[in-house]
Amino acid sequence: MTDRKPLYLMSPALAWLTAFMVVPCLLILALAFFRRGIYGGIEYTFTLENIALVFDPLYAGVFLKSAGIAGLSALIAVIVGYASAYAIAAAPARRQPVLLFFAVLPFWSNYLVRTYAWIVLLNREGLIASMAHWLGYDGELPKLLYTESAVVVGLVYNYLPFVILACYAPLSRLNPEIAEASRDLGGSGWTTFRRVTLPMTFPGVATGFVFVFVLSIGNFVTPALLGGGQFQMIGNLVYAQFLTANDWPFGAALSMFLIAIMMGLLTLQTFATERASGTRPEAT
Amino acid sequence: MTLLSLRNIQKHFGAVRAVDGIDLDIRENEFFALLGASGSGKTTLLRMLAGFEAPTGGEILLDGQEISGVPPNKRPVNLMFQSYALFPHMSVAQNIAYGLEMERLPRAEIKTRVDEILEVIQLGDLAKRKPDQLSGGQRQRVALARALVKRPRLLLLDEPLGALDKKLRGEMQLELKRIQDEFGITFIIVTHDQEEALVMADRIAILRDGKLLQCGTPHEIYEHPESRFAADFIGVMNFLPVEQRDGKLLTASGDVITAADALDTGQRGVAAVRPERLHLGDAQGENRLTGKVSALAYHGLDLQLHLMSPAAPDPVMVRLTAGEAETRRLAIGEEVTVSWAAKDTRIFAV
Ligand SMILES: Nc1ncnc2c1ncn2[C@@H]1O[C@H](COP(=O)(O)OP(=O)(O)O)[C@@H](O)[C@H]1O
Numbered sequence: 018m019t020d021r022k023p024l025y026l027m028s029p030a031l032a033w034l035t036a037f038m039v040v041p042c043l044l045i046l047a048l049a050f051f052r053r054g055i056y057g058g059i060e061y062t063f064t065l066e067n068i069a070l071v072f073d074p075l076y077a078g079v080f081l082k083s084a085g086i087a088g089l090s091a092l093i094a095v096i097v098g099y100a101s102a103y104a105i106a107a108a109p110a111r112r113q114p115v116l117l118f119f120a121v122l123p124f125w126s127n128y129l130v131r132t133y134a135w136i137v138l139l140n141r142e143g144l145i146a147s148m149a150h151w152l153g154y155d156g157e158l159p160k161l162l163y164t165e166s167a168v169v170v171g172l173v174y175n176y177l178p179f180v181i182l183a184c185y186a187p188l189s190r191l192n193p194e195i196a197e198a199s200r201d202l203g204g205s206g207w208t209t210f211r212r213v214t215l216p217m218t219f220p221g222v223a224t225g226f227v228f229v230f231v232l233s234i235g236n237f238v239t240p241a242l243l244g245g246g247q248f249q250m251i252g253n254l255v256y257a258q259f260l261t262a263n264d265w266p267f268g269a270a271l272s273m274f275l276i277a278i279m280m281g282l283l284t285l286q287t288f289a290t291e292r293a294s295g296t297r298p299e300a301t
Numbered sequence: 302m303t304l305l306s307l308r309n310i311q312k313h314f315g316a317v318r319a320v321d322g323i324d325l326d327i328r329e330n331e332f333f334a335l336l337g338a339s340g341s342g343k344t345t346l347l348r349m350l351a352g353f354e355a356p357t358g359g360e361i362l363l364d365g366q367e368i369s370g371v372p373p374n375k376r377p378v379n380l381m382f383q384s385y386a387l388f389p390h391m392s393v394a395q396n397i398a399y400g401l402e403m404e405r406l407p408r409a410e411i412k413t414r415v416d417e418i419l420e421v422i423q424l425g426d427l428a429k430r431k432p433d434q435l436s437g438g439q440r441q442r443v444a445l446a447r448a449l450v451k452r453p454r455l456l457l458l459d460e461p462l463g464a465l466d467k468k469l470r471g472e473m474q475l476e477l478k479r480i481q482d483e484f485g486i487t488f489i490i491v492t493h494d495q496e497e498a499l500v501m502a503d504r505i506a507i508l509r510d511g512k513l514l515q516c517g518t519p520h521e522i523y524e525h526p527e528s529r530f531a532a533d534f535i536g537v538m539n540f541l542p543v544e545q546r547d548g549k550l551l552t553a554s555g556d557v558i559t560a561a562d563a564l565d566t567g568q569r570g571v572a573a574v575r576p577e578r579l580h581l582g583d584a585q586g587e588n589r590l591t592g593k594v595s596a597l598a599y600h601g602l603d604l605q606l607h608l609m610s611p612a613a614p615d616p617v618m619v620r621l622t623a624g625e626a627e628t629r630r631l632a633i634g635e636e637v638t639v640s641w642a643a644k645d646t647r648i649f650a651v
């Protein structure tokens with residue numbers, strides 16, 4: 018891993034990132050320190066009010082709630098995704114690409130369509146309710162749609178393919194003899210998984226978890242559709258500040274914290290990946 | 302005392318008979334070598350002994366107990382993998398300690414035993430390194446230590462020296478023998494290198510296409526090969542085509558070969574003789590052969606001679622001791638007669 022790509026090969030990507038990622042982020046960052054105009058515009062006087070407002074229990078609570086939902090979704094997605102990836106990697110080699118294709122297939126359809134599909138499944142006269150009746154269940158079903166659980170289900174479903182791919186990569190590269198060595202030395206199946214297979218494939222788990230968490234915590238479509246406006250996640254709050262409340266500076270402040278959380282997690286994940294692979298980060 | 306008995310052991314993968322009915326008894330404290338070309342079923346046999354493959358048929362008895370149904374983690378048998386299969390996320394010391402932790406030994410004892418074995422394989426100062434920071438030879442020793450530290454009844458080694466360069470291999474052959482002796486553990490080593498098997502093993506089993514061809518001490522196998530394949534596979538052997546006619550064995554050049562064995566009348570075969578059994582002159586045994594010297598090579602203590610003879614399609618190899626070579630100056634193109642004893646001649650039908 019000593020070859021360094023010449024800088025000029027990276028320059029188009031760098032230019033792209035600067036123009037469409039770094040500059041807008043800096044603009045948002047700057048915006049957060051200005052005052053909101055009386056009629057929704059921006060008043061260019063310096064203030065820390067927006068930042069302080071983020072820590073208001075009302076908004077901090079939304080952050081915590083979002084983090085909780087994103088964390089739960091990421092956890093479930095990682096457990097289900099890892100198990101699926103494990104099963105795919107254990108299948109005969111020639112069948113693996115097909116299985117992988119089907120696992121990722123939903124991902125190629127539109128995000129909104131996929132989410133609406135869950136409304137059809139979960140609503141009071143939906144497929145699940147009909148099935149329950151058909152099976153002879155007459156009692157009152159618990160409310161399925163427009164709940165936190167519905168949001169979690171929607172998020173897990175949407176991001177599961179990412180996790181499967183992220184976990185499949187290290188699992189399929191694993192030399193099966195290493196797990197056999199653990200068995201040979203006296204390890205049970207579970208011990209072998211816990212002490213050998215899982216640590217060796219942990220980068221995939223970390224990547225999958227962070228991916229789902231980061232995409233979930235900022236998500237506003239799924240909470241809006243499956244949460245039915247019963248509660249807000251950070252994404253909805255930011256959306257509202259920019260598009261309905263017309264409070265751009267506060268929206269910017271919220272976004273900044275969101276970005277900070279994501280960056281922190283991605284850094285941790287990179288660190289975890291390096292530790293597991295035993296390589297040092299390359300100086301760039 | 303017999304430690305391990307294989308009774309008609311078989312393993313089929315679909316139509317492939319990787320191991321095809323092997324009977325074998327391995328004694329306690331023996332250094333046993335399984336020798337065979339690539340694809341002869343050596344790894345499959347070891348994997349059945351370690352518990353990773355269930356035999357298609359037959360029995361595996363360890364101390365008289367059938368162990369075919371026992372999972373790998375419950376067998377007093379350890380395998381050193383051909384790929385070493387070290388845990389890449391653990392240090393050398395952690396790799397070695399792993400098997401002892403599985404036995405739930407007290408921490409202090411684990412530490413003592415790990416330190417002990419690190420001493421034996423001379424890797425004490427690398428205990429904290431990860432496998433990817435080690436050389437091939439060092440990794441090989443860690444893999445050995447990791448299996449050895451469990452003090453198994455039986456240690457299986459799958460081509461343990463295969464990945465090492467020639468010089469290191471020579472050293473490790475002696476090292477392995479020393480360690481086996483010191484620990485008093487039964488070793489079954491797999492190799493495709495006949496020289497390695499001859500140097501290290503107390504007994505050798507030759508495998509071919511999943512079948513056991515011959516089993517015996519290196520001396521027995523070298524001096525009394527039971528098949529043409531075994532004769533060819535072990536060491537260097539000259540083969541002279543012969544035919545049984547008028548109660549005699551005749552070579553292509555019409556010379557008579559005298560040997561203990563015979564063929565049926567009219568049957569074709571080969572007479573096999575080792576290069577070191579051929580001597581200069583026509584008075585060193587019942588059999589003789591004349592040919593032109595086509596190559597000469599000194600190998601320190603001995604001289605190798607290639608003779609082109611009408612009796613054989615390939616050059617006949619002759620190995621002369623330095624003393625023997627001094628009795629006569631030899632030059633390429635010269636006509637030379639060699640002779641050898643009937644007792645050193647083996648006859649195989651073709
Ligand atoms: N898991 C398997 N599935 C199918 N065929 C196998 C399998 N393992 C080994 N074989 C076949 O069995 C034969 C013996 O293989 P192996 O035991 O690895 O030989 P060796 O170790 O002597 O080179 C080979 O023909 C090989 O292709």
Ligand SMILES: [Mg+2]
Nearest residue numbers: 343344383459
């Ligand atoms: Mg092999």
